[in-house]
Each structure stands twice: as structure tokens, then as C-alpha cells.
Amino acid sequence: MIRSDILKNLIPVISNEFVVCNIGLPSQELHMLDDQPTNFYMLGTMGLSSSIGLGLALVQKQTVIAIDGDGSVLTNFGTLPTIANNVADNFILFIVDNGSYGSTGDQPTYAGKKTSLSKVAEACGCENVIECQASEAADVMKSAIASRKMTIIVCKCESGNIKVPVITMDPVVIRDRFMRELSARSAG
Amino acid sequence: MSVNDRIVADFVKNKIELVTTVPCKQLAGVIEKIDQSPDIYHIPSNKEDEGMGICAGAFMGGKRSAIIMQNTAIGVTVNTLVTLTQYYRMPLPMLISYRGELGEPVACQVEMAVHTKALLAQLHIPTYHFHKEQDADELDAILNHCFMCNKPVAILTDASFWKGY
Numbered sequence: 001m002i003r004s005d006i007l008k009n010l011i012p013v014i015s016n017e018f019v020v021c022n023i024g025l026p027s028q029e030l031h032m033l034d035d036q037p038t039n040f041y042m043l044g045t046m047g048l049s050s051s052i053g054l055g056l057a058l059v060q061k062q063t064v065i066a067i068d069g070d071g072s073v074l075t076n077f078g079t080l081p082t083i084a085n086n087v088a089d090n091f092i093l094f095i096v097d098n099g100s101y102g103s104t105g106d107q108p109t110y111a112g113k114k115t116s117l118s119k120v121a122e123a124c125g126c127e128n129v130i131e132c133q134a135s136e137a138a139d140v141m142k143s144a145i146a147s148r149k150m151t152i153i154v155c156k157c158e159s160g161n162i163k164v165p166v167i168t169m170d171p172v173v174i175r176d177r178f179m180r181e182l183s184a185r186s187a188g
Numbered sequence: 189m190s191v192n193d194r195i196v197a198d199f200v201k202n203k204i205e206l207v208t209t210v211p212c213k214q215l216a217g218v219i220e221k222i223d224q225s226p227d228i229y230h231i232p233s234n235k236e237d238e239g240m241g242i243c244a245g246a247f248m249g250g251k252r253s254a255i256i257m258q259n260t261a262i263g264v265t266v267n268t269l270v271t272l273t274q275y276y277r278m279p280l281p282m283l284i285s286y287r288g289e290l291g292e293p294v295a296c297q298v299e300m301a302v303h304t305k306a307l308l309a310q311l312h313i314p315t316y317h318f319h320k321e322q323d324a325d326e327l328d329a330i331l332n333h334c335f336m337c338n339k340p341v342a343i344l345t346d347a348s349f350w351k352g353y
Contacts, residue, residue, distance in 0.1 A: 020245070040248065044271025048241030052272075055245025055253070058229065059206060064245075078234025082242075086231050175276040179248050186250070 001134035002160035003069075003096045004029045009138040010094075017145065018182060020053040020066045024103025026096065028164040030067070037181040041167055041174050047076030050093050054083055057091035060186060063145055064090055070097040070111035070154075077120075083152070084125030092144050093152045094137075100159035118154040126152045134158075191321055191349075192217040195283065198324075200227045202331040204254050204281070206246045208232070208239035212258035214285040214350045219256060236261035237268040240280065247278050252335060254281040259288070259304045259344065260297075269311055269340055277338045281331055286317070286344040293353055308342050315342040318349040 003026060011034045020040045021027040027041040042049055050073065053066025073079070073095055083093065099112020111117050118131040128149050132140045134157035144151040167174075189197070195218050199207065206229045207222045209215070223230045233239030236257045246253040261284070273280050287294075288301025308315045314337075316330050317323070327343065334341040347353055 042272075044275055045237070045241070045268050048237065048244070048268065048272065051238045051241025052245040052248075055206070055242035055247075056249045057245070058231070058242075059246045059249035059251040076235075076238055076241075078238050079241075082231065082234060082238065171276045175248065175278075179250070182248065183250060 002158050002162075003098055003102060004033075004162045006096060006134050006137045006155060006157055007033055010141055013138050013141045013145070014065055018056070018062050018064050018178075020049050020056065020064065022049040022068050022072050025161055025164060026067055026069060028167055029162065031167050032164050037177040040178045041169070043167065043171055047072045047079075050079045050083065051076065053093065054079070054086065054088060054091060057088035058086060060182065061090060062182060062185060063092070064088075065092045065094055065141075068093060068095045069102065070095060070099060070117055071101040071109045073117060074109055074111060080121050080124035080126060083150070084121075084127070087127075087150050089148050089150050091150045092141070094141065095152070095154045096157060097154050098157050098159040102159060102161055106159045106161070112159075118152070121152045121154070128152065129154070131156065191324055192221045194324055195327060196221045196225050196228070198327045198331060199254060200225065201328060202252065202335065204252045204331070205229060206231065206243070206251055206253040207256060208242050208253065209256040210236050210239060210258065210261060212285040212287065213353065214287070214345070214347070215256055215258070215283075218283070222256065235264065237265045240265055240268045240273060243280055244272055244276070244278055252279070254283065256283045258285045260300045262304055262307050263300060266307065266311065269313070273340045274311075279335045279338045280340040281334045282340060282342050284342055284344050285350075286346040289346040289348070291347040291352060304344065313340050313342050315344065318343060318345045321349065323349065
């Protein structure tokens with residue numbers, strides 16, 4: 001299974017949740033498969049999906065899922081100690097670990113070699129770290145949402161991409177509709 | 189009231205509830221006050237772009253935030269300022285120690301100081317320079333301005349403002 005297969009399986013579970021989605025193909029795939037006001041698509045700034053998700057989770061009560069990639073976590077490794085030491089139980093970091101920089105042509109990452117992101121997350125102090133296979137992603141995500149405990153999921157899968165259009169939506173529109181939806185649900 | 193207390197009081201007055209910091213010797217006092225403030229959630233960052241991501245998330249969650257960092261961070265965060273903070277039109281007060289100005293003992297700091305204002309100007313970031321303690325009288329208005337226009341705003345604070353190193 002590749003990332004787009006995982007996203008397809010996750011959609012029934014996360015479609016109604018607030019999702020911060022990683023730059024490039026992950027956002028483009030999610031946008032094509034299930035565009036929702038609850039999705040925040042990153043159009044720039046590789047590596048910050050987990051940081052944006054953490055900031056969002058810390059200041060309000062709705063569940064926040066940050067969809068990240070192994071390459072992006074490697075880019076912003078400092079995020080894991082920050083997450084570990086600032087626990088937000090409404091936060092789930094879901095790392096698609098396909099061992100490659102998918103959006104730039106599947107160049108291999110160190111996470112696909114000797115480096116274990118789940119072990120790094122644990123060493124950083126993250127308490128609920130689950131490494132799973134692609135086929136288990138939806139069930140693991142369902143349990144993580146239900147647990148109301150901050151959870152880091154490292155989902156191992158194969159590298160590979162499907163053809164997807166770029167996102168042409170204006171960034172301010174993406175951000176504004178996301179904020180309006182969050183505000184409406186938080187008031188309700 | 190000490191200048192550090194005044195800065196924190198203006199943050200609180202402007203409803204800033206989350207502050208992320210990457211330390212600098214000059215900022216040690218204000219970071220300590222931020223950490224002690226019952227009105228502010230202090231979240232230290234490991235790198236300034238990470239902190240800007242956290243601030244972006246906090247803004248989308250409906251809370252005002254700010255970052256405290258050294259001017260070297262402008263070099264680190266150009267891409268984040270442009271493709272996250274500015275591209276999505278988000279406010280971000282940046283309280284910045286302006287290292288490398290008069291009185292600086294570390295020569296290397298001057299290398300970044302000479303680029304700091306030029307970079308901020310190139311990025312079209314409204315920039316204010318606190319040189320004397322009374323310059324901090326404008327902080328309240330600067331923060332108000334930042335949240336009014338949804339832009340990153342830089343407040344450079346030099347060694348004279350902090351009364352030496």
C-alpha cells in the first residue's frame with residue numbers, strides 16, 4: 001500500500017475531524033479525495049505540519065490530526081521533544097513513513113534506512129507512540145481518536161504516488177474556511 | 189515597573205495567550221517573566237521556524253500568540269515567514285534581540301546584524317527598532333497594529349535598549 005491507499009482508508013475515520021495536512025502530494029491527495037472545510041492544506045513550509053497541529057491543539061478542545069511524512073519529520077526533528085513536553089491530549093500526529101521524499105521524486109530518507117522514527121519519538125519523551133502497517137492505519141487512528149490521549153502514529157508503507165492536480169485554492173480561503181468551521185463547531 | 193514586566197503586561201493587554209521562545213542572553217529576563225506569567229502559555233521551541241508553525245496553529249485555533257527570538261532567526265525563517273505567515277495572512281509579533289549593534293562583544297553577531305533590517309525590508313515586514321527604554325512605550329500600539337493587519341511585525345531590541353550585554 002502507498003500513501004494514497006492509506007488516505008483512502010483513513011477518510012471515513014478522519015473526514016469529520018480537523019486535519020492539518022503536510023505539503024505537496026499528501027495535501028493534494030487529501031484535497032482530491034475528500035476536500036473538507038476541516039482540512040488545512042499546507043502549500044509551503046516543509047516540516048511544520050506537526051508544529052501547526054500542536055499549536056492548534058494546545059489552544060482549543062477539538063481533536064486535531066496532523067498528517068505528516070517521514071521526510072518532513074526529519075526536516076523538523078525538533079518538533080518531537082516539543083510535542084512530548086507540551087502534551088495536548090486532543091492531538092494526533094500521523095506520520096506516513098514510506099521511507100522516501102515522495103513529493104520530490106521518491107528520493108530515499110534515512111527513516112527508510114537505519115533510523116526509526118517511532119524510537120526517536122519515544123526517546124524524545126512521547127508517551128503513546130504506535131508503529132503500524134498501512135493496512136492497520138484506519139483502526140489505529142480510530143483507537144487514537146477514541147483514547148483522547150496524545151498519540152504519535154508511525155505508519156509504515158511503500159513509497160509511490162498517484163497523479164493528482166495541484167491545489168489552486170487561495171491560501172487565505174483555505175485558512176479562513178478552516179477557522180470558520182472550527183469556530184462554529186467550538187461554539188456548538 | 190521593569191521593562192520586562194512592561195513587555196509582558198503589553199502582551200497580556202493585547203490578549204496574547206501563547207508565546208514561543210528561542211533564547212538569547214539579552215532576552216533571558218523577558219523569557220523568565222513570560223514563563224512566570226499566569227496569563228501566557230510559554231512553549232519553548234527548538235528552532236524559530238518550528239515556533240512560527242506553533243504560532244500559526246494557535247492563530248487558527250482562535251488565540252493570539254507571539255515569538256521571542258534573536259535576529260539570527262530572520263536568516264533561519266525567511267521561507268516560513270513568506271510561505272506560511274504571510275501567504276496565509278497571519279499576525280505574528282516577533283520580539284527580536286538585535287544582536288551585533290553598538291556594544292556587541294561577539295564579532296560574528298555583526299555579520300547578521302548588517303543584514304537584519306535589509307532582510308526585513310525585503311520581506312515587507314513592518315519593523316520597529318527599540319533603542320531607548322522609552323521606545324517600549326509604543327509596544328502596545330505595535331501589537332495592536334499587528335493583529336489589525338494580520339502581518340508579521342518585527343520589534344528589534346538592541347543592546348542600548350537592554351542596557352548592555
